[in-house]
Amino acid sequence: MTDHSAHQASPPTGQLQCQGCSLCTHCLPLGLGPEELKRFAAIIDRPRPLKRGELLVRQGTPFTSLYVVRSGSFKQVVVDSGYREHVTHFLLPSEVAGLDAVGEAIHATSVVALESSFVCELPFTSLEALSDRLPALRGALYRCMSQELHRDQRLHCLLSFATAERRMASFLLDMSARHAERGYSPFGFQLAMSRADIGSFLGLALETVSRLMSRFQRRRLIAIEGREVSLLDLPALEALAEQGDTRR
Template structure:
């Protein structure tokens, strides 16, 4: 069965959703907070904000004022170079935090765009910092998020610098599988809301290369693709490919 990590496609108008009733609470930033501390965290969250597919959550160069937690849907993070060409640098799934890369300079170095109908919870950073001073567990969770983002960027840099196209694709699919599994969903079946062009931009590959690799992986029984529905049929083989980068022809 294919599982979607999109949560509810919409929330009733006027409804304010709280952390205690959120299915992602055990995977989100306030993980581990005591009940009374969770209420204090909940109090600083602005009303969940809806975005339609293609709508920007933040734009490159905008002043940084808030972090955002993806509540449902998914996003792509893009950076525009001097020639105004956009490059995808990350995909964000539910419970992941948007804006950590802007904390240092107080300016967003990238744009973040909804890949589908999505909701985010906004955390004004001044309020979050003040609360973190009183709640060491929250401050620690924020540091862990920052550390994970740094580690992710390091892994991506190594992947793009040294890996073959096949290894890049296998690593990307395994990464999506692991992120879905970490949220309690199937690691074998999920929806890819991003386009193949976006995947190619993220992996430093041409669109034609992405399509060719998908077809090759299907021929060898590694996966099955139907539209945006992805089913991974042979995780051990993908893991071997990601580790060794050997071609399967």
């Protein structure tokens, strides 16, 4: 059975304690000691609930805070000059929204909840001041920014050169790896995003996404029930992501 705890967990009531959070070993304050964690928790605004479709941040608005996903998931989107929406990333628990706005102090993208979700808000002025006193926190912040840059570079390469099948296989494997990093099953998870969102992210038409999903199911690479996806043949998906279109 698929483990849904990554999506359904809610924050505890009462005083916020990072040490009591199941995501603490994967989150921004990774590596902080007990006393440092208390100081970090003190700057966090109370976890904020969002409903599916609700905006966390809007493109073009001033940047004031980073947001750590505590439960649920989000899509990061940019609207171009033709008012077309493009999905640039999906955020899972422990990942940070708003990093792309640090330099210009303006949000370059909007962040939208894909399901009922909670975030921990980190006012950036408080975070900067604390990171000046806690080198481990400053290092963690730099690490998050570096990971964001690496992810963007990897996506650019994927969309520039990969076949449609390779893009889809790579997407499923990336979701699998990110769930595994958080201690959840790499073989079964929910895809809270729509197929249209997946297509926008991968640079594929909705019809192509549906066709690829059906093809992968016929080849018994995956099984889909509603929004739940099971990866039945991980080695075959890995080969497909490396080799491209190898129909059989």
